[in-house]
Amino acid sequence: MATDRIRLLLADVDGTLVDQQKRLTDAAIEAVHKLHDAEVLFAVTSGRPPKGMAMLIDPLGLQTPIAGFNGGIFVKPDMTVIEQKVLPEDLVAPIADVIGSFDLDVWIYQGADWFVPDPDGSHVDRESKTVQFEPKVADDVEDHTVSVAKIVGVSDDHDAVAAATKAVQDRFGEHVAASTSQPYYLDVTHPEANKGSVAKYLAAQYKLAPEQIATIGDMPNDILMFEHSGLTIAMGNADEKVKKAAKEVTDSNDSDGFAKAVERFVLPTATRT
Numbered sequence: 001m002a003t004d005r006i007r008l009l010l011a012d013v014d015g016t017l018v019d020q021q022k023r024l025t026d027a028a029i030e031a032v033h034k035l036h037d038a039e040v041l042f043a044v045t046s047g048r049p050p051k052g053m054a055m056l057i058d059p060l061g062l063q064t065p066i067a068g069f070n071g072g073i074f075v076k077p078d079m080t081v082i083e084q085k086v087l088p089e090d091l092v093a094p095i096a097d098v099i100g101s102f103d104l105d106v107w108i109y110q111g112a113d114w115f116v117p118d119p120d121g122s123h124v125d126r127e128s129k130t131v132q133f134e135p136k137v138a139d140d141v142e143d144h145t146v147s148v149a150k151i152v153g154v155s156d157d158h159d160a161v162a163a164a165t166k167a168v169q170d171r172f173g174e175h176v177a178a179s180t181s182q183p184y185y186l187d188v189t190h191p192e193a194n195k196g197s198v199a200k201y202l203a204a205q206y207k208l209a210p211e212q213i214a215t216i217g218d219m220p221n222d223i224l225m226f227e228h229s230g231l232t233i234a235m236g237n238a239d240e241k242v243k244k245a246a247k248e249v250t251d252s253n254d255s256d257g258f259a260k261a262v263e264r265f266v267l268p269t270a271t272r273t
Contacts, residue, residue: 015237
């Protein structure tokens with residue numbers, strides 16, 4: 001058996017595995033079951049909290065560790081925590097202050113809870129429908145600094161989100177990982193909580209070489225997992241930077257690009273001997 005036979009596919013969720021309405025299509029479900037049949041492991045990683053991926057477990061038959069918060073927390077399919085990486089307690093409020101200075105709303109993910117300043121704020125309703133649970137209201141970030149897995153800055157001013165991202169990176173450097181998971185979301189996590197670390201974690205868990213791993217995504221934070229995999233696939237709806245970083249490009253997530261990528265790129269490689 002060749003060492004470059006694909007043994008695992010690691011997929012981003014929003015913009016990749018699900019369509020623009022955040023739905024798993026029948027084609028995506030069938031594609032994952034074909035991976036199972038070909039003895040290819042399938043894993044997901046997302047900026048979502050673990051509970052926000054619970055709806056994927058049964059239809060996809062997930063058995064691998066689920067990487068929430070871009071690798072800030074790993075859980076088993078039954079939601080038992082395997083390990084987590086949280087932000088330093090003394091940096092939570094300063095990070096929130098920098099994000100707020102760009103007029104972004106600040107969300108805090110602490111343990112199993114999601115806190116927002118305004119339940120009617122930008123993207124709260126959409127996010128709650130996506131992750132299928134409701135946030136709690138937090139009046140003061142200072143009350144929520146312990147065991148924070150992720151801080152999110154939210155705004156429909158995409159330039160402000162980009163500027164805030166750079167400001168957080170410049171101010172806090174290697175103490176955090178700051179990236180845009182969507183043009184309207186700035187995600188701030190532990191420095192080792194990134195999708196590259198997810199790929200490395202799974203490689204260690206299953207004793208895989210990078211060339212035995214395929215990755216697929218659509219946003220710049222997905223490039224980090226590309227760097228630790230042999231077969232890299234960008235969605236048709238992906239950022240241009242992501243397309244340039246990938247070896248292959250599939251169709252968009254509204255045209256079953258994930259399922260087509262599995263058929264065109266992953267399964268033929270998976271059966272290589």
